[in-house]
Amino acid sequence: MAGSVFVETPPRDAEIVVVGGGVAGMSTALFLARAGRDVVLLERGVPWGVASGANAGTLSLQVKRAEVLDLCKLSLDVWRRFGAEMDVDVGFGQPGGLRVATTDAEVAHLREYSDEQRGGGLEFEWLEGNQLRDMAPWLSTGVRAATFCSGDAYASPLLAGGSLIAAVAKAGGRIVGHAEVTGLSRENGAYRIETTKGATRAKILIITAGPWSGGLARMLGVALPIYVDVNMLSITESAPKLLDRVITHIGGILSLKQLPNGTILIGGGWQGRGRFAGMEKFADHVRLGQNLTTAVSVVPDLAKLRLVRTWAGYEAVAPDALPAFGRLPGTDDAYIAAAARGGFTFGPAQGLLMSEMILGQPPSTPIGRFDPARLLTGAHA
Amino acid sequence: MTGFRITDGIDRGTAFQFTCDGEAVTAYPGESIAAALMAAGHRRTRVSARSQMSRGLYCGMGVCWECIMVVDGKPAVRACMTPAEPGMKVQTQHGVGPGDGA
Amino acid sequence: MRETDLVIVGAGAAGLSAASEAAKHGLSVTVLDDNLLPGGQYFRRLPTSYRHTKETVFDKERARADALYATTGQKGVTYLNDAVVWEAPEDGVLAFARGADSGRIRAKLTIIASGAHDRPAPFPGWTLPGVVTAGGLQNLLKGQRVIPGRRAVVAGNGPLVLLVGATLARAGAELREVVEAAPILKRLAGSIADLLAMPKIVRQAADYRLAIMKSGAKLRTGWTVIEARGANELEEVVLAPIDEAGKVNRSRSRTVKADLLVVGFGLMPSIEMVRLMDCKLEWKPLRGGWVPVRGANFETSRPGVLAVGDGAGIGGVEMALREGKLAGVIAAERLGKLSRDQAASLKAPIQSEIAKVETFRRGLERLYAMPPAFLDLLTPETIVCRCEDVTAGELRARQDAGFGSTAALKGTTRTTMGRCQGRNCLRTLLALIAQASGQPIDQVMMPRPRLPARLVTIGDLLQEELPPIEMPKDPHLPRGEQVS
Numbered sequence A: 001m002a003g004s005v006f007v008e009t010p011p012r013d014a015e016i017v018v019v020g021g022g023v024a025g026m027s028t029a030l031f032l033a034r035a036g037r038d039v040v041l042l043e044r045g046v047p048w049g050v051a052s053g054a055n056a057g058t059l060s061l062q063v064k065r066a067e068v069l070d071l072c073k074l075s076l077d078v079w080r081r082f083g084a085e086m087d088v089d090v091g092f093g094q095p096g097g098l099r100v101a102t103t104d105a106e107v108a109h110l111r112e113y114s115d116e117q118r119g120g121g122l123e124f125e126w127l128e129g130n131q132l133r134d135m136a137p138w139l140s141t142g143v144r145a146a147t148f149c150s151g152d153a154y155a156s157p158l159l160a161g162g163s164l165i166a167a168v169a170k171a172g173g174r175i176v177g178h179a180e181v182t183g184l185s186r187e188n189g190a191y192r193i194e195t196t197k198g199a200t201r202a203k204i205l206i207i208t209a210g211p212w213s214g215g216l217a218r219m220l221g222v223a224l225p226i227y228v229d230v231n232m233l234s235i236t237e238s239a240p241k242l243l244d245r246v247i248t249h250i251g252g253i254l255s256l257k258q259l260p261n262g263t264i265l266i267g268g269g270w271q272g273r274g275r276f277a278g279m280e281k282f283a284d285h286v287r288l289g290q291n292l293t294t295a296v297s298v299v300p301d302l303a304k305l306r307l308v309r310t311w312a313g314y315e316a317v318a319p320d321a322l323p324a325f326g327r328l329p330g331t332d333d334a335y336i337a338a339a340a341r342g343g344f345t346f347g348p349a350q351g352l353l354m355s356e357m358i359l360g361q362p363p364s365t366p367i368g369r370f371d372p373a374r375l376l377t378g379a380h381a
Numbered sequence B: 001m002t003g004f005r006i007t008d009g010i011d012r013g014t015a016f017q018f019t020c021d022g023e024a025v026t027a028y029p030g031e032s033i034a035a036a037l038m039a040a041g042h043r044r045t046r047v048s049a050r051s052q053m054s055r056g057l058y059c060g061m062g063v064c065w066e067c068i069m070v071v072d073g074k075p076a077v078r079a080c081m082t083p084a085e086p087g088m089k090v091q092t093q094h095g096v097g098p099g100d101g102a
Numbered sequence C: 001m002r003e004t005d006l007v008i009v010g011a012g013a014a015g016l017s018a019a020s021e022a023a024k025h026g027l028s029v030t031v032l033d034d035n036l037l038p039g040g041q042y043f044r045r046l047p048t049s050y051r052h053t054k055e056t057v058f059d060k061e062r063a064r065a066d067a068l069y070a071t072t073g074q075k076g077v078t079y080l081n082d083a084v085v086w087e088a089p090e091d092g093v094l095a096f097a098r099g100a101d102s103g104r105i106r107a108k109l110t111i112i113a114s115g116a117h118d119r120p121a122p123f124p125g126w127t128l129p130g131v132v133t134a135g136g137l138q139n140l141l142k143g144q145r146v147i148p149g150r151r152a153v154v155a156g157n158g159p160l161v162l163l164v165g166a167t168l169a170r171a172g173a174e175l176r177e178v179v180e181a182a183p184i185l186k187r188l189a190g191s192i193a194d195l196l197a198m199p200k201i202v203r204q205a206a207d208y209r210l211a212i213m214k215s216g217a218k219l220r221t222g223w224t225v226i227e228a229r230g231a232n233e234l235e236e237v238v239l240a241p242i243d244e245a246g247k248v249n250r251s252r253s254r255t256v257k258a259d260l261l262v263v264g265f266g267l268m269p270s271i272e273m274v275r276l277m278d279c280k281l282e283w284k285p286l287r288g289g290w291v292p293v294r295g296a297n298f299e300t301s302r303p304g305v306l307a308v309g310d311g312a313g314i315g316g317v318e319m320a321l322r323e324g325k326l327a328g329v330i331a332a333e334r335l336g337k338l339s340r341d342q343a344a345s346l347k348a349p350i351q352s353e354i355a356k357v358e359t360f361r362r363g364l365e366r367l368y369a370m371p372p373a374f375l376d377l378l379t380p381e382t383i384v385c386r387c388e389d390v391t392a393g394e395l396r397a398r399q400d401a402g403f404g405s406t407a408a409l410k411g412t413t414r415t416t417m418g419r420c421q422g423r424n425c426l427r428t429l430l431a432l433i434a435q436a437s438g439q440p441i442d443q444v445m446m447p448r449p450r451l452p453a454r455l456v457t458i459g460d461l462l463q464e465e466l467p468p469i470e471m472p473k474d475p476h477l478p479r480g481e482q483v484s
């Protein structure tokens, strides 16, 4: 179609083929295309059609484990730069976030956790009593204390998709939708990639297929253990300003934020029902109730709003919950970036770091501990 | 005046008043906010958030959400599904709430 | 959790008839409906404090209506008004929101009688205050005896056009024009034999026509509305002739001053509950679009779930009343209150009446069949998605840029994501996709069904008792299955 940002079929040859059009793949393709490399991105369905388009968009520093803080900071910086410097509107906002505690035990836990984070170089404010009420009068009186991290942010999964896709195309990357990769093999020093829209060849192969990445790696003889969570997410009707920070909970599963259009996203990682096979996934009635109960216990006025929609999506997670990206163990020019807990947050950093790896540039932050080779050891080898 | 009540064959009981954007509106017990407003010729219920377009009653049965108004401070109340009450304060909804004209 | 033999979603013609019949045979029946008063659309009820001082032309259905309302107090029937059924969390269980009384209900059998709403009819200006649906107009009349304008034009396709025209004429509005898109006068001869299966309705239609003519309004067939204009409210309506292929002839358009435009281009079944229950659907354009597949005895593909009335495919009030009654007999039989023979003898007369209504419907469908012509009317500025203010131009630009699928258009424009949950835009979106891709509309991907079936207040959902929350030891670690 004229004017389309997509190309209809894969070319016969490309220098780099990226498999999977979520945040990891799109960011990788963007940085490589901007560096002038010949990139083709193959996507099985609609690009940005699964987790990356269906998640809560929380970009929270303070919920992250200490090991990933530097990576997270880098990624938030890239998220910010998309809009500020690269003309890619991803709906980034950085209102800061409150992590709340509602019991004595949680208050103690929050202290401990935030001390650890501080060790990792994160700045916090400890808030309780009037100070907390002044900053967030909309919080329940049941909230005993909270840490405020000014770096906590969000991006709009809906906006980011269209913008990143357009940016990749503008930079010369070719995106092919509805092209499922069905076979991968090594042939004359290159990768042969079979798709439902014909075969292509590439010198460099990058697998960014979310929870399907393990299956693709297996086609090249590499067994990587990947798990999949079925996360639920709910959205309310649009409402006047109710809360103006990104909310997380030290003792409960919760993420809350109000978007510029007034709708409020309620999530945090409550598990839906269903299986990975056949992509059967549904919201779970009881856990939706528990999710909403937790949300209302923190922001009581949420009880007055109407629920418009609840859905479920897959989040791929490595057994140690750390991001896994880098060269696919035992291959020459195949790479993988998948299975980061909170993968929307990390996607842009993963993309940047993957591009640096492939362009032979020094990494913007140390990446050793994220090497997928670690997953081959121990019980999972 | 646009909009009217059919009075033939119906005794509506004793009228009362509520206000819409500060102006008095007559209603009868059981009458919906939308019906009272239509009868009073007040047809704009909300101004849309993104394009600032005037909207009014459309489906009349609770499914389109075009008739949402701010009622006693509560936004997004469907005027077609909500009975008017004496003294109620109804406001045109601008975007997500009462807007500046409140 | 509440328990009942039979749960019915919808207190309209179909739901209440089913409830009445089933309770008569000894079932405990619970009817849930999201309105304050029973009756559904056709039998929408006046406020109970209003008194009738004499019979008027608007009271012709009072006897049938009162009988239906009485069902809510019938022995064995529990009627829950203001109750939004929003989910089917497990087999035989529905969840509903009803303020402090929200909760779940378990039933041996479920009947979905969810009715219908107007099909979206987008054209330039259709969002102006003063443009209302045929359903909206009839509801204001029946439920409030209020007419939302004075100088009126009616435009649409289908039997409600004449009805609405007559309503406005009889109510004393200044009716200007009534335009029906299908050339029904030309087609009448070919349909009349079937239509006469329901002579009463044919007589009614003739009365409607007479009332319109007497009011001095112009009745045109083979005409449609192409634009509504006005600064902040409706001021004028542009009408134009349309040929049988749906092509509009703009050169013969007419502009009419009006402050009320009633549009009725047919109804669409409310299928959100059957979709949530994963019932199979089929595309039946003449019954309003996607409808649940029904086997013998109105059962959907989900065992124990029956669908009747407009929610199972638009059939009109006479069909809804009879399908409901038959479903009541079926339920009583299935739950052991009637023997097979008893049930059979009760069913036979209803079935023969349904056969007559079906013959009538066939005549009606031939009379009114029209290809929808809206896509040709859309200008770039025409709103398609009212809740999110998305225009046809924006959607077409996204389509041209390659974001042509349902998911991509939703994701990049927010169409269907507002409070109406797609009821006023999904059909148009699917039609735009079908047009651009050359696919038939029934091949275009529907969005996945999502909770809640209708909007519910979060506070209501917290009324349900929930098991204690189990926290994962480490929320970072995976909780789901290993997939590689």
Ligand SMILES: Cc1cc2nc3c(=O)[nH]c(=O)nc-3n(C[C@H](O)[C@H](O)[C@H](O)COP(=O)(O)OP(=O)(O)OC[C@H]3O[C@@H](n4cnc5c(N)ncnc54)[C@H](O)[C@@H]3O)c2cc1C
Residues within 6 Å of the ligand: A019, A020, A021, A022, A023, A024, A025, A042, A043, A044, A045, A046, A047, A048, A049, A050, A051, A052, A053, A054, A055, A056, A057, A058, A059, A179, A180, A181, A182, A208, A209, A210, A211, A212, A213, A216, A230, A231, A232, A233, A255, A267, A311, A312, A313, A314, A315, A316, A337, A338, A339, A340, A341, A342, A343, A344, A345, A346, A347
């Ligand atoms: C409901 C929910 C809420 C979440 N909330 C947050 C949050 O607030 N913050 C956060 O940081 N993270 C969140 N996450 C996690 C986050 O969404 C994901 O980790 C992230 O989007 C993963 O991006 P990805 O690019 O790795 O994978 P995906 O977005 O899953 O993309 C992978 C792509 O690969 C394609 N693909 C698969 N197989 C093939 C094949 N064989 N050939 C071609 N293409 C293929 C898929 O179709 C898909 O488009 C949430 C997840 C869910 C489900």
Ligand SMILES: Cc1cc2nc3c(=O)[nH]c(=O)nc-3n(C[C@H](O)[C@H](O)[C@H](O)COP(=O)(O)OP(=O)(O)OC[C@H]3O[C@@H](n4cnc5c(N)ncnc54)[C@H](O)[C@@H]3O)c2cc1C
Residues within 6 Å of the ligand: C009, C010, C011, C012, C013, C014, C015, C032, C033, C034, C035, C039, C040, C041, C042, C043, C083, C084, C085, C086, C113, C114, C115, C116, C117, C118, C134, C135, C136, C138, C139, C160, C163, C267, C270, C273, C308, C309, C310, C311, C315, C316, C317, C318, C320, C453, C454
């Ligand atoms: C305004 C209007 C006028 C009409 N006039 C005529 C006419 O003159 N002649 C004719 O033959 N036909 C007419 N029809 C068609 C008419 O709808 C049907 O003939 C008849 O009302 C159908 O009855 P029903 O019981 O199937 O549905 P309805 O009467 O629509 O009742 C369904 C009920 O279910 C409720 N409901 C649906 N889902 C839920 C849920 N999830 N939770 C709780 N409640 C729910 C609805 O709110 C509604 O009250 C008209 C339709 C409309 C909309």
Ligand code: FES
Residues within 6 Å of the ligand: B056, B057, B058, B059, B060, B061, B062, B063, B064, B065, B066, B067, B068, B078, B079, B080, B081
């Ligand atoms: S007019 Fe549609 S919801 Fe009130």
